[in-house]
Amino acid sequence: MNLSKLIELIQISFLPDKQKTQLIDHLEKRGADEGFVDVFNQYLADALETKRECYSTIMEQLKHLIKVIEDDMNGKQKELNYGVSQKLSEVDVTNFTAKNKIWDEYYEKLDTIQGDYSKKLKDSFSKLYLNLSQSGQ
Amino acid sequence: MVKIQAEILSNSAIDYQSKEFKKFSAATKELFGNTSLDKFKKDAEDVSIFKRITIARSTAPEIKKIKEYYETSFKRYHKDIDVKNILKGETAVIHDSAQDVKIIDELITRLAFSLGSFGTTDLTSALSANPDVAADLGKILLAKEALEKHERKLSAILRFEKTKKEVNNNLADFFWKNPTEWFGEVMKSTITLKPNIGKTFGACFKMAGKTTWSGLKLMGGTLALLETYINKEINK
Numbered sequence: 001m002n003l004s005k006l007i008e009l010i011q012i013s014f015l016p017d018k019q020k021t022q023l024i025d026h027l028e029k030r031g032a033d034e035g036f037v038d039v040f041n042q043y044l045a046d047a048l049e050t051k052r053e054c055y056s057t058i059m060e061q062l063k064h065l066i067k068v069i070e071d072d073m074n075g076k077q078k079e080l081n082y083g084v085s086q087k088l089s090e091v092d093v094t095n096f097t098a099k100n101k102i103w104d105e106y107y108e109k110l111d112t113i114q115g116d117y118s119k120k121l122k123d124s125f126s127k128l129y130l131n132l133s134q135s136g137q
Numbered sequence: 138m139v140k141i142q143a144e145i146l147s148n149s150a151i152d153y154q155s156k157e158f159k160k161f162s163a164a165t166k167e168l169f170g171n172t173s174l175d176k177f178k179k180d181a182e183d184v185s186i187f188k189r190i191t192i193a194r195s196t197a198p199e200i201k202k203i204k205e206y207y208e209t210s211f212k213r214y215h216k217d218i219d220v221k222n223i224l225k226g227e228t229a230v231i232h233d234s235a236q237d238v239k240i241i242d243e244l245i246t247r248l249a250f251s252l253g254s255f256g257t258t259d260l261t262s263a264l265s266a267n268p269d270v271a272a273d274l275g276k277i278l279l280a281k282e283a284l285e286k287h288e289r290k291l292s293a294i295l296r297f298e299k300t301k302k303e304v305n306n307n308l309a310d311f312f313w314k315n316p317t318e319w320f321g322e323v324m325k326s327t328i329t330l331k332p333n334i335g336k337t338f339g340a341c342f343k344m345a346g347k348t349t350w351s352g353l354k355l356m357g358g359t360l361a362l363l364e365t366y367i368n369k370e371i372n373k
Contacts, residue, residue, distance in 0.1 A: 066305060077226065084229045093192050093236050096279040097182045103233075103283070107290055114297055121304070 003027060019043050065124050073117045080109055152210070158281060165274065168260060177275030180268050187272040192243055195235035203235045207291060215295050223298050227291060234287050237280045244280075248273045 010023050023043070026036050084106045091098040152158075165174060180186040204224060211220045224231065251270040255263045264271040 063305075070301070074226075081226065081229050085232070088229065088233060094187075094190060094240055094276060095182070096276070096283060099233070099283065103286070106229075110290075110294070117301075 003031065006032065015043055015047055066121065069117055069120045069124065072120075073113055076113045077110070080106065080113070152206075162278070162281075165278075169264070173261075173264075173271075174275070174278065177264075177271045178279050179275070180272040181275030181279055183272070186268050187276060188247075188269045190243060190247065192236065192239055195232065195239055199239065200232060200235045203238060204231050207231065207234075207288075210288075211292065211295055214292075215299060218295065218299050218302055220295065223295060224291070227294065230287050230291060234284055237284045237287075240280045241277050241284075244273050244277050248277065 007024050007027055010020055010027075013020065015023070023036065023040055026039070030036065084102060087102045088099065091102070093099075169177070207224055208221050211224075248270065251267070251273070252260065252263070255267075257263055264274070
């Protein structure tokens with residue numbers, strides 16, 4: 001570990017750019033003295049306070065998002081299950097040509113529903129990520 | 138065939154890896170060859186060849202038993218998810234599986250009776266002369282294939298549910314792991330530069346609980362990591 005590593009860590013931190021510049025300037029001119037630590041610690045404490053609620057909000061948003069997507073998927077699966085039962089009741093139980101066709105369609109639709117779930121989840125996370133990046137979080 | 142029926146009687150199911158069915162399947166393949174077996178299966182779906190049979194609807198205890206079979210079978214591989222609850226949503230698959238087991242059971246009885254009545258050990262000739270009996274054998278094989286497909290698909294459904302659960306459980310990790318590591322690095326780095334300084338930062342660490350560290354995520358790459366994870370787990 002050395003000064004350049006600490007500078008690198010400050011550069012990738014969540015601190016505002018102005019504070020980053022100030023801290024890095026300080027490190028480059030005077031090194032990691034007591035004054036640096038005091039200021040750095042204060043900046044971190046302030047940032048922690050500011051960000052405290054942000055995390056809860058993001059997690060709530062994410063959980064809500066996942067629930068909405070899951071509920072949608074569960075509804076579609078339930079409908080699909082009901083549909084397949086209906087179709088099966090209309091064919092002879094020993095007619096595997098008809099039954100296999102019904103089941104192939106069922107599993108294909110199930111794959112599509114699960115694929116949609118995955119895609120929606122990814123799209124939503126991407127959107128959230130972009131929003132966070134743009135809002136400087 | 139009697140042993141397969143004994144398995145059905147005892148479990149109301151035929152295990153995916155059933156030794157008895159494997160023996161039966163191997164024996165039929167040995168005796169008739171794949172080409173003939175394919176023809177038997179084709180004839181089984183021909184209403185002019187396959188003798189109609191009335192299969193009663195599966196009873197509630199039969200359905201319960203096959204559900205229990207699936208639960209026991211899948212719990213071995215999916216200990217960390219609620220298999221029982223997930224299977225509740227797969228009623229159509231379970232009902233159909235119970236029906237397929239019943240078809241196998243009934244047709245084995247009919248096939249055994251027919252073979253016994255031929256009074257010959259030359260089964261190849263006997264089945265060639267009696268395509269309706271051969272069609273019974275074909276139908277048994279079709280029913281077992283259908284059962285195996287259901288079991289494979291149920292397994293895939295459970296894997297998907299497991300991934301969903303993991304995404305939910307690990308969500309927080311994706312948001313606080315990086316900042317925690319970041320702080321660790323800062324501590325190490327600063328202590329190296331000034332050995333007595335850790336105490337000061339310690340106060341900052343104490344002030345913030347795990348949840349607060351989570352708020353610090355917000356360094357790039359975290360969601361990208363999550364996406365990579367989802368891509369890998371859900372789409373595999």
